[in-house]
Amino acid sequence: MSERTGWDRRLSVTADGKGLVGHAGAxxxxxxxxxxxxxxxxxxxxxxxxxxxxxxxxxVLVSLAAAIVCGARSLLEAERLQAHQAALLGxxxxxxxxxxxxxxxxxxxxxxxAKARAKVRRHVWQLLHLRPGGFPWLTVAGKRLRGWIxxxxxATIITSASDKSGAAVTFKKTYGFHPLACWCANTQESxxxxxxxxxxxxxxxxxxxxxxxxxxxxxxxxxxxxxLIRIDGAGATHDLxxxxxxxxxxxxTVRYLVGWTITEADxxxxxxxxxxxxxxxxxxxxxxQHGYHVAELTGLNQRLGWxxxxxxxxxxxxxxxxxRKNLTALExxxxxxxxxxxxxxxxxxxxxxxxxxxxxxxxxRAHAVVEDRVRAGKAMGLRNLxxxxxxxxxxxxxxxxxxxxxxxxxxxxxxxxQDGLERAEPDTMRYRLYxxxxxxxxxxxxxxxxxxxxxxxxxxxxxxWQRLTRLPALA
Numbered sequence: 267m268s269e270r271t272g273w274d275r276r277l278s279v280t281a282d283g284k285g286l287v288g289h290a291g292a293x294x295x296x297x298x299x300x301x302x303x304x305x306x307x308x309x310x311x312x313x314x315x316x317x318x319x320x321x322x323x324x325x326v327l328v329s330l331a332a333a334i335v336c337g338a339r340s341l342l343e344a345e346r347l348q349a350h351q352a353a354l355l356g357x358x359x360x361x362x363x364x365x366x367x368x369x370x371x372x373x374x375x376x377x378x379x380a381k382a383r384a385k386v387r388r389h390v391w392q393l394l395h396l397r398p399g400g401f402p403w404l405t406v407a408g409k410r411l412r413g414w415i416x417x418x419x420x421a422t423i424i425t426s427a428s429d430k431s432g433a434a435v436t437f438k439k440t441y442g443f444h445p446l447a448c449w450c451a452n453t454q455e456s457x458x459x460x461x462x463x464x465x466x467x468x469x470x471x472x473x474x475x476x477x478x479x480x481x482x483x484x485x486x487x488x489x490x491x492x493x494l495i496r497i498d499g500a501g502a503t504h505d506l507x508x509x510x511x512x513x514x515x516x517x518x519t520v521r522y523l524v525g526w527t528i529t530e531a532d533x534x535x536x537x538x539x540x541x542x543x544x545x546x547x548x549x550x551x552x553x554x555q556h557g558y559h560v561a562e563l564t565g566l567n568q569r570l571g572w573x574x575x576x577x578x579x580x581x582x583x584x585x586x587x588x589x590r591k592n593l594t595a596l597e598x599x600x601x602x603x604x605x606x607x608x609x610x611x612x613x614x615x616x617x618x619x620x621x622x623x624x625x626x627x628x629x630x631r632a633h634a635v636v637e638d639r640v641r642a643g644k645a646m647g648l649r650n651l652x653x654x655x656x657x658x659x660x661x662x663x664x665x666x667x668x669x670x671x672x673x674x675x676x677x678x679x680x681x682x683x684q685d686g687l688e689r690a691e692p693d694t695m696r697y698r699l700y701x702x703x704x705x706x707x708x709x710x711x712x713x714x715x716x717x718x719x720x721x722x723x724x725x726x727x728x729x730x731w732q733r734l735t736r737l738p739a740l741a
């Protein structure tokens with residue numbers, strides 16, 4: 267017992283250490299922002315300042331983005347977190363300087379930043395095509411979607427503990443905001459995010475069209491030939507589906523999978539389905555999923571006013587205990603719970619069997635990964651908006667998305683062959699790389715950032731830095 271409790275014998279604690287760098291992983295985030303050209307692209311959006319106290323606005327945004335990725339939840343926390351890296355990255359911007367920077371991000375500036383992000387993203391995607399293994403094409407139910415860029419759209423709730431500009435009662439009876447966002451399922455990047463009032467509608471067509479347009483503008487032209495858009499039931503509106511159909515051109519193919527609210531007419535069509543129409547569904551590995559069935563509903567449910575060629579696919583499962591109290595009369599009678607998806611996919615070029623209802627059902631269910639993106643976004647700055655002002659909160663949301671992209675780019679470009687890190691969660695990255703302590707030493711006019719050699723991922727940190735230094739710069 268004495269050996270276990272005597273670890274602190276002759277131990278003193280002092281606050282006089284020198285050359286120490288806390289959260290050394292921020293160096294990786296700053297490095298990739300500089301290496302892919304994000305810092306320089308943002309720097310060109312503001313005029314050069316004068317005076318010794320002037321802070322470059324691009325540096326302020328990149329520093330805040332890196333701090334958010336490392337766990338900062340407010341402007342003050344960001345300032346104090348950056349103070350840990352002052353010996354390595356220079357003096358940290360104050361929270362008031364950061365606040366003024368975010369307050370200056372009005373709509374015209376946000377549009378200019380979006381163009382700069384698109385330019386940098388085009389360069390990053392070129393690098394992804396050149397890496398070993400190539401671009402991260404998705405695989406769904408055993409089929410590889412080569413050439414297809416998959417966009418997931420979803421809304422979420424950001425609660426607020428105090429009265430803030432734009433905060434309102436949400437449809438979940440909480441109080442806060444209701445942003446709508448688009449993510450690229452291939453790379454996990456946050457393509458676009460629209461801050462909305464808490465009482466904004468779930469199926470507002472104008473908001474969906476706007477955020478989708480901003481997301482498409484982020485995709486390089488060379489990758490826009492084949493786009494797949496996945497939305498939950500909020501996307502099943504006449505105007506939105508008509509808009510998605512109108513996005514098809516001679517040079518671009520747009521396909522969609524959206525949820526569908528079951529009506530009485532749908533249930534009547536389901537009741538007319540013969541037993542032979544139902545087939546076993548597939549899991550995400552392409553294997554048979556026993557106990558789950560899919561059928562084509564298109565021919566039995568003709569509706570006027572919807573896009574030509576739209577298909578309806580119905581899925582049935584045995585209801586769980588929590589679903590039984592909400593079952594309809596048909597579901598109580600048959601003992602199955604039904605859900606429907608709408609799609610304009612007849613066939614996807616280059617993917618055999620892509621017209622089968624079983625495979626399309628698996629593709630629609632893969633939209634559930636968007637919840638991982640929502641969770642990661644909230645873990646990196648979007649769990650709470652730090653200001654009373656709408657413009658500052660919009661700027662914070664944008665900066666959190668910049669940090670989200672930096673995290674994705676670091677993993678995809680430098681950690682793609684490291685087990686468990688290419689698609690790691692924020693907490694995993696913080697534990698293994700971002701929150702590492704280090705010692706900054708100087709020798710022969712060179713600086714050395716030294717990581718503890720016994721840390722299991724020390725060499726992974728070094729490898730990431732070495733690969734970052736070899737990335738070709740943005741022309």
